[in-house]
Amino acid sequence: MGKAKGWNPSRALVMFLLIIYSILIIYPLIWMLLSGFKDNQGLFLDTWGLPKTWLWENYVMAWKQGIGRYFVNSIIVTSVSVILTLIISSCAAFALARFDFKGQSVLLLIIIGGLMLSPQVSLISLFKFLQKLGIYNTYLALIIPYVAYRIPFTTFLIRSYMLSLPREVEDSAYIDGCSSWQVFSRIIMPMSKPILATGALLTAMSCWNEFMFALVFIESDKFKTIPVGLMNLRSSLSTNWTVLMAGLTLSVVPMIVMFLIFQKQLVRGITSGGVKG
Amino acid sequence: MKLYGNKKTALLFIAPALLFVLLFIYYPIVQNFFLSLYRWKAFGEERTWVGLQYYKRIAQDPVFLIALKNNFLYALISIVFQVGFGLVIAAILEETFFRRFQGFFRTVFFMPSVISITVVGLLFQLVYHPSIGLLNNFLKAVGLENLTRAWLGESGSAIFAIVATSQWQYIGYIMLLFLVAIQKIPRGLYESAEIDGAGALQRFFYITVPQVKETIIMTSIITVIGGFKVFDEVYVMTAGGPGRSTEVLATYLYRSGFRNDEMGMASAIASIIFVITFVLTLVQLYVNKRIAED
Numbered sequence: 001m002g003k004a005k006g007w008n009p010s011r012a013l014v015m016f017l018l019i020i021y022s023i024l025i026i027y028p029l030i031w032m033l034l035s036g037f038k039d040n041q042g043l044f045l046d047t048w049g050l051p052k053t054w055l056w057e058n059y060v061m062a063w064k065q066g067i068g069r070y071f072v073n074s075i076i077v078t079s080v081s082v083i084l085t086l087i088i089s090s091c092a093a094f095a096l097a098r099f100d101f102k103g104q105s106v107l108l109l110i111i112i113g114g115l116m117l118s119p120q121v122s123l124i125s126l127f128k129f130l131q132k133l134g135i136y137n138t139y140l141a142l143i144i145p146y147v148a149y150r151i152p153f154t155t156f157l158i159r160s161y162m163l164s165l166p167r168e169v170e171d172s173a174y175i176d177g178c179s180s181w182q183v184f185s186r187i188i189m190p191m192s193k194p195i196l197a198t199g200a201l202l203t204a205m206s207c208w209n210e211f212m213f214a215l216v217f218i219e220s221d222k223f224k225t226i227p228v229g230l231m232n233l234r235s236s237l238s239t240n241w242t243v244l245m246a247g248l249t250l251s252v253v254p255m256i257v258m259f260l261i262f263q264k265q266l267v268r269g270i271t272s273g274g275v276k277g
Numbered sequence: 278m279k280l281y282g283n284k285k286t287a288l289l290f291i292a293p294a295l296l297f298v299l300l301f302i303y304y305p306i307v308q309n310f311f312l313s314l315y316r317w318k319a320f321g322e323e324r325t326w327v328g329l330q331y332y333k334r335i336a337q338d339p340v341f342l343i344a345l346k347n348n349f350l351y352a353l354i355s356i357v358f359q360v361g362f363g364l365v366i367a368a369i370l371e372e373t374f375f376r377r378f379q380g381f382f383r384t385v386f387f388m389p390s391v392i393s394i395t396v397v398g399l400l401f402q403l404v405y406h407p408s409i410g411l412l413n414n415f416l417k418a419v420g421l422e423n424l425t426r427a428w429l430g431e432s433g434s435a436i437f438a439i440v441a442t443s444q445w446q447y448i449g450y451i452m453l454l455f456l457v458a459i460q461k462i463p464r465g466l467y468e469s470a471e472i473d474g475a476g477a478l479q480r481f482f483y484i485t486v487p488q489v490k491e492t493i494i495m496t497s498i499i500t501v502i503g504g505f506k507v508f509d510e511v512y513v514m515t516a517g518g519p520g521r522s523t524e525v526l527a528t529y530l531y532r533s534g535f536r537n538d539e540m541g542m543a544s545a546i547a548s549i550i551f552v553i554t555f556v557l558t559l560v561q562l563y564v565n566k567r568i569a570e571d
Contacts, residue, residue, distance in 0.1 A: 010477075011374055011375075014369060014375070015375075015378075018366075018369070018375075018378075018382055021366075021386070022382065022385045022386070024445070025385055025386060025388065025389060025445070025449070026385060026388075027411075028400060028401070028404055028411065028445075029388075029400075031404075031411055032400050032403075035403075040409075043409050044408065044409055047409065047411060047414045048414070048418075088293045088294050088297060089294060091290040091291070091293060091294065092290065092291045092293070092294035092295070094290050095286075095287040095288070095290035095291040096291065098281060099281050099282070099283065099284075099286070099287040099290075100281050100282055101282060101283075101284040101287050102284070103284075104287070107291055107295065110295065110298065110299070110303075111291075111294055111295065111298055114298045114302045114303070116555065116558045116562075117302055117303075117306055117551075117555075118502075118506050118550065118551075118554050120506060120508060120526075120527045120530065120547060120550050121305075121306055121309060121547045121548070121550055121551040121554070122301075122302065122305030122306050122309060122547070123530065123531075123534075123543075123547065124309060124312060124530075124534055124540055124543045124544045124547055125305040125306075125308040125309040125312055125544065125547075126301065126305045127319070127534075128308075128312065128540075129301075129304070129305060129308070131320075144297075144301060145301055147297060148297040148298060148300070148301035148302050149301075149302065151294050151297055151298055152298065152302075155294060180283065180286045180290070184290070205391060208393065209392075209393030209394065209395070211393065211394060211395050211508075211509045211512075211513075212508050212509065212512075212527075212531075215512075216531075216535065226393070226395075227393050227394075227395035227396075227509075228395075230395050230396065230399055231395065231399075231513065234399060241403060241406075241409060244399065244403075245400075245403065248396050248399055248400055251393070251396055252392050252393070252396050255391045255392060255393070256388065256391065256392070258391075259387075259388065259391040260384070263384065266391075267453060267457075270450075270453060270454070271453065271454060271457040
């Protein structure tokens with residue numbers, strides 16, 4: 001198999017194309033990062049070059065102009081949504097994976113069937129409904145729909161994992177007189193840690209990045225999350241592009257860092273579902 | 278089996294999930310159909326029965342056709358680039374020779390899909406910017422000055438510029454699904470083909486493609502459904518303009534509801550999106566089932 005390891009012209013060409021494509025992906029991101037340190041003149045006159053003086057003030061200004069507040073809002077909305085989604089979904093997954101009862105498959109279908117329905121369709125009626133519940137324009141206006149729309153996939157994910165767990169420990173725990181709740185919280189949950197991490201990661205990503213609900217269900221600036229906040233920043237900065245780029249850079253850092261650290265868990269989740277987003 | 282048969286306990290565990298899903302996913306969908314039969318405003322209680330009037334209006338609205346056409350374009354281009362290139366890149370990265378570089382390229386290509394669409398949209402708005410933008414500056418640098426234009430400002434190029442941004446973001450995502458599918462192909466198939474003297478292209482067309490057929494179908498359907506759900510990129514980059522040239526169904530819905538304050542009209546558009554995406558999803562389920570039976 002010596003042949004398989006060596007370079008030849010066609011391999012070199014393919015490698016060249018792969019590198020070009022990598023540059024196409026990475027360069028705009030680096031451009032965003034570097035432009036965040038320039039002033040507008042530097043951006044105009046020398047789009048490609050490094051900043052002549054590194055304007056850290058841009059980042060500070062972007063943070064003060066609102067990114068800071070939007071950051072806090074995103075953290076609140078995302079973390080509460082993740083916790084609620086995981087608790088509710090793992091309970092449901094437990095019932096669907098570790099019990100046998102009549103009507104189980106119907107309930108499974110109802111919950112996982114939620115995956116088939118796209119959020120756009122309920123945008124208008126949810127808006128109305130959230131108004132009626134009196135939680136329009138609060139954190140709950142985002143948290144509740146996010147949790148609802150994440151439950152189907154997360155339940156599906158956790159259930160498939162729980163189905164693969166052995167029953168022995170659980171059997172003896174029941175025989176020793178443990179309640180279902182004890183079995184769930186002391187045996188099943190600890191055993192499911194890897195899939196819970198995956199579920200948490202995917203939910204966090206989708207809540208952090210969600211735009212449409214955040215645009216429609218929140219009105220006041222003080223509750224806005226990063227994606228919609230960035231739109232505000234764009235209009236308030238008008239042509240102050242370099243500060244906007246600083247703001248964009250700040251807002252992607254958490255996701256990129258999370259991705260680089262937890263790549264393995266993320267990939268597992270995505271490929272087990274085949275669902276976008 | 279008695280241990281696991283306690284229905285009451287099971288129902289208790291499942292109740293919160295059921296409540297959330299029924300109240301905030303199913304109920305709004307049903308409610309939406311009723312709301313599309315009334316004239317009503319975003320704030321206020323008043324509503325007037327109009328029947329199917331909004332549906333008639335949509336059918337005659339040229340913007341509806343523009344939106345439908347753009348969604349279709351989105352779906353079509355996404356299949357070619359995301360599914361097509363995604364598969365080819367995955368096959369290359371799984372070649373014995375390139376596998377040692379796979380970690381790096383996989384990370385780089387996948388990275389854009391973890392970034393929010395808003396950030397990508399705002400970034401590309403600047404990339405496409407007529408004077409400060411990377412694209413025009415690049416074209417000038419390589420002597421293609423006559424190709425420079427206001428990419429998002431002209432109705433001829435705007436929708437393509439937006440679609441291109443989506444491809445930039447999601448090719449790596451679909452590639453990842455293919456990587457996993459290709460890894461499941463028995464190695465022996467490739468080895469014996471190699472002994473028979475099959476080249477890389479032959480191995481791709483005669484082994485890889487037939488073996489990942491299911492994933493090709495699945496990803497095609499995911500991308501088509503995605504093409505009909507697109508909202509964020511368009512709203513962020515052009516909000517449907519210039520004119521109405523980049524309008525898609527979801528921005529058409531948003532504009533009707535929250536710009537023109539015709540919530541009934543918006544509900545009617547939502548119902549149409551529901552029918553389209555639901556039918557596509559049923560096709561997906563049917564295909565998945567057929568594949569599982571094979």
